[in-house]
Amino acid sequence: MNIETLCVHSPNEDKNAHAYGAMTVPIFQTATFSHPGVGESTGYDYSRQSNPTRTELEDCISAMEGAYDTVATSTGMAACSLVLELFNAGDHIISQEDIYGGSTRLFNTLGIDRGRKFSYVDTTNPENVLNAINENTKAIFIETPSNPTMLVTDIREMAKIAKKHNLLLIVDNTFLSPYFQNPIKLGADIVIHSGTKYIAGHNDTLAGFICTANEELSEKIRFMYKTIGPSLSPFDSFLVLRGLKTLAVRMDRIQENALKIANFLKTNKKVTNVYYVGLPEHLGYEINKSQSRGFGGMIAFTTDTAKTARDAFEKIEIIKYAESLGGVESLITFPMIQTHADVPLEVREKLGITDTFLRLSVGIENVDDLIRDLERALA
Ligand SMILES: Cc1ncc(COP(=O)(O)O)c(C=O)c1O
Missing domain, CATH: 3.40.640.10 (Type I PLP-dependent aspartate aminotransferase-like (Major domain))
Known part of the structure; x- marks a missing residue:
């Protein structure tokens, strides 16, 4: 099967x-x-x-x-x-x-x-x-x-x-x-x-x-x-x-949305780096492609200043500011103070998990709505 x-x-x-x-x-x-x-x-x-x-x-x-x-x-x-x-x-x-x-x-x-x-x-x-x-x-x-x-x-x-x-x-x-x-x-x-x-x-x-x-x-x-x-x-x-039962259809939709969002983030003036394994310029693109059937729906990105990052969490409307990932709802996370708060500071800094580092779990919503939400949050 x-x-x-x-x-x-x-x-x-x-x-x-x-x-x-x-x-x-x-x-x-x-x-x-x-x-x-x-x-x-x-x-x-x-x-x-x-x-x-x-x-x-x-x-x-x-x-x-x-x-x-x-x-x-x-x-x-x-x-x-x-x-x-x-x-x-x-x-x-x-x-x-x-x-x-x-x-x-x-x-x-x-x-x-x-x-x-x-x-x-x-x-x-x-x-x-x-x-x-x-x-x-x-x-x-x-x-x-x-x-x-x-x-x-x-x-x-x-x-x-x-x-x-x-x-x-x-x-x-x-x-x-x-x-x-x-x-x-x-x-x-x-x-x-x-x-x-x-x-x-x-x-x-x-x-x-x-x-x-x-x-x-x-x-x-x-x-x-x-x-x-x-x-x-x-x-x-x-x-x-x-x-x-719906994993396949959710993952396909999530991935399709994620690729569009990653490409949008690349064009946003306040976004300084985008980490998505579905982008050919990602350092792990080829290896990931050789060992999997897809790139998934997780995107990390950095903003120009800590204020931009904080404001984004306040301004976001459709995307929810919450821990966790992988659900039908898009979620945005601040790893430094949420999922990775217990990682030693020196390790976090070495990895770049700082006050400008955000993690996005893309959901199955209409991608144009999600992009508009991010555009507004990062304006
Ligand atoms: C990669 C990874 N492994 C394990 C866990 C822990 O799973 P749970 O929250 O279901 O205990 C998480 C939670 O975020 C995770 O992201």
Whole structure:
């Protein structure tokens, strides 16, 4: 099945035919399941571990990502935290420098407190990753394109390095979603998603996913999942499945809008830089093109002064000033004081996440309305 069809139809539709021919999966709003007899199971025992509504969602994501298995978590951060539990005190992880601020906070607080070690490097240059490897290195963690500066890392190169040095390659694939990019097919071992974003798509549900490439990793993650319990509720599983059905059409529309907006921003006198991987002049354009089917809907840009940036947040009308991304509504974010406030100041400054740096998550509205809104806000 092609990816657009996988968004709409579960790969197990025949196997898991719903009662009465129901088109959509029922919400199995139950904590527990009765057993037919001692030592017997219907396949479901307790919803922390598994639930039929959630299974349908997990199977859909596995099929789209080309994963061996997927678990659905209550948030993207629950997914990141669970993956971190794969590592012990003394283990060293090489992380891309530019990642979501919540992941940086996780690594720099709970990660370090429990004795793990982190190196932050610019993974757009594989040499930096090679130079950071030591005898305790266990994993490489990347986002591509990265949040918020839109850096592109070569997934195949990272997979080669990971394989050669016996490391796990973990990719946060939130920004492009499984519709545009499938890191496991390029050699990644684990894919993480904030399902809150494009996958659910409506700014109404929190969710996360961990997709694993093989049985061994799946078993480890599933054991921790049932033991720690970051499970997505049946109702939220249903909402995410509902959102997933339109992922392809939303992503196509969002990308079409984003390209027009990026080109508009380039012409605006108060905009000094535009970072969108769909622009041929973007440094990561070719690599992104070689490893994905699209550029997505995330744009970062800088303004001439801090006042222009602040005024834009005040003047914007259709586009909402809010954290998060990937929904049908366009959102504008001030990473310095919102999503990346917990990133150390020197790192933020090095990456250019300053008081003139804005991040735009393009939605599905009429693009001319969005451009007019930005024109007014940046006047
Ligand atoms: C790239 C990325 N990964 C992970 C997360 C965390 O996801 P959640 O907010 O669903 O916990 C976010 C949130 O913004 C994100 O942007």
